[in-house]
Amino acid sequence: MDAKFFIENLFIGFLQSLKGLRSIWNVDVLIEKKLTERYERVLEARSNGYRVPNHRLKYKKPPKVAKKVVQSCFINGGIFLMSIVVFYWVFLPIVLWVLQVILPRPVAGFRDVVDHVMNFLFGSFWIIPVYIATRVFNCLWWQDIADALYKVRPNVNNHQYRTSSLSSDRDASPELVKWSLSMLLTDMCYAITIDTFFLIQATIFSLLPFGILSFVISTLHLSLLYALYAFEYIWWAQRCDAKDRMIRIQSNVPYFIGFGLPLALVSSAHDWPIINGCLYSVLFPFLILSAFEANPPLNGNSTKGSTQFPVFTPVITISEFVFGIFRKRSNFKAYLVSDPDTM
Template identity: 35%
Template sequence: MADNFHDILYEIINGLQDGILGTLKIQKLGKAESEETLRKDPEPMTTLARRRAERKKDEVQHKKKEPKIIQRIVLCCAWNGGISLMSILLFNHLLLPVVQLIIAGIFGGSGSNSVWNWIGPILSWTFSALWILPIFVLSKVVNSLWYQDIADAAYFQYRGKPKQFNISSLIADISFSVLLQALFLIQGTLFMFLPIPAVGQIIGHIHMALLYSLYAFEYKWLNMGWEVHKRLSHIENCWPYFFGFGLPMAVLTSLHPSVVISGCIFSILFPVFIISANEASEPKRICSFPLKVFAPVVALSNAIFRRATVGSTNISSGQSKPGVPPTGKPRKRVGISQYSQECS
């Protein structure tokens, strides 16, 4: 049965609701953490009970040392909003105008314009090189660690212990996923430069909304043991819901032309949407026409990984022909490309 406009709109609104209202679960998490901290055991009466109580105290102290969800969210907001974003806004809207006024007061008239034309860019380049670039790189590393702590803690509280991955499989899965997401980001950005502005903006926002949903839900799906092909096919099959879920972030991060400021806005919002993704009621109804937006980047990622695998095999074995071992038998290709064949 084909989906009509009403069904698609309903799923979009449902995803939008889960994305926004899921942020209210932060208060629930804070209460649960405080109740766990205040919970006390009765005073032990026997030696055995006393020993058990001592072990429980050690476990409680260890849990108190573990990072809390609320603490990590506050740190993300303070770092990305208070340090990164605020420093950029103060520099652009306070420091530069003050310096320009000082130059105008010293040189006056047309002379101040010529002096500002070369002093202004020098100040901006110096600030970008000595402050924005290091902070931006450091933020990527720090935020990734904090995001993982938030996702693991939220998943454990909502669903229990996550499933264990084989280390090699996990590294391969994450490597392929990172490459695919980077290519998908490029694909969505290219659509924004289409000659028809309205169409390009709409397609670009659809790409960004689905990508942000993939970012937010991927933590939960990895803990559930989902491989990359299952994650992508789920988004493509239920694209109206995930478009609605990621739409707020796609809109808010596109309001400012600066990539750095948009990145700061994303970093502030993203921890909240991780919690929303853990609490969201994902759709069980599959759309009758899946949106195969990941198919081009899946094929390209497969080609890149296949070429990299063959190249590394040739270097290690010293062969001139790709994929042929010294015995002359064709080498079996093992790689991430198997994960995404169901999506292409």
């Protein structure tokens, strides 16, 4: 992988990650148009004598994606983030000023005690409960956004990838598309384990005493992780297992670094992790929209050679070890194929 290819694909990913900011204005119109066309085809088929299930004859009101995005932004940015800003930059300074007026000669350390008590009360009775609640609402809203987009673009960027043998078998046998509950749980737990260890790996790099180099490496980790989160809504709905999803990320690491880079930079801008989490929650729905609008370069299409780069191999090995402790045989083998010819 030469420097030119890396920079070109990183730049493409960066630009495509911003598409969600533009498509938010017309996404509902597009969804309504697609669903209306689909409903008209169903009516036409029925008029031509074809048997159509009754549930397909009912016109379903299209979901409002823009509304879900605005709700997510309002809860995370308008209420939660603004409450933090108001407390620390308006309310707390006013309280300390009033106490200073009332007690012109307070006991030494009194200001620090009040500051700590107010922070504790605010964090315990507002920050933590609201933070947990917003995480739950975000999961529901983000899934609703992805489901609505997937209804009108079920095959989005699926043709871009050559998948593993498991996916090839599914393509050849449609009856294998539906996963059993055990397969769903196994895949979910396995993916969460990989994501967790990869995030720990990024945190370790950020703590190393190498200055800007530690920050760059940690940011690249977060960029890949955020890109994986966004595209995972599509790939999981297409029943791509954890192994396939990692292969797709490794098929063009520069592109996916560029795709997740804007969010990684913004969500690392503040020293307080909770504010960074709010910024992430405000902007991530737009990254989901961008993933559905994106057109990742074909894997293996470079004349410079293979773009495979096994960035997940260390955490995959650890995850395999952890899963091996709890079960002798997993439904999803986690080794990643480094040679694209074997994919």
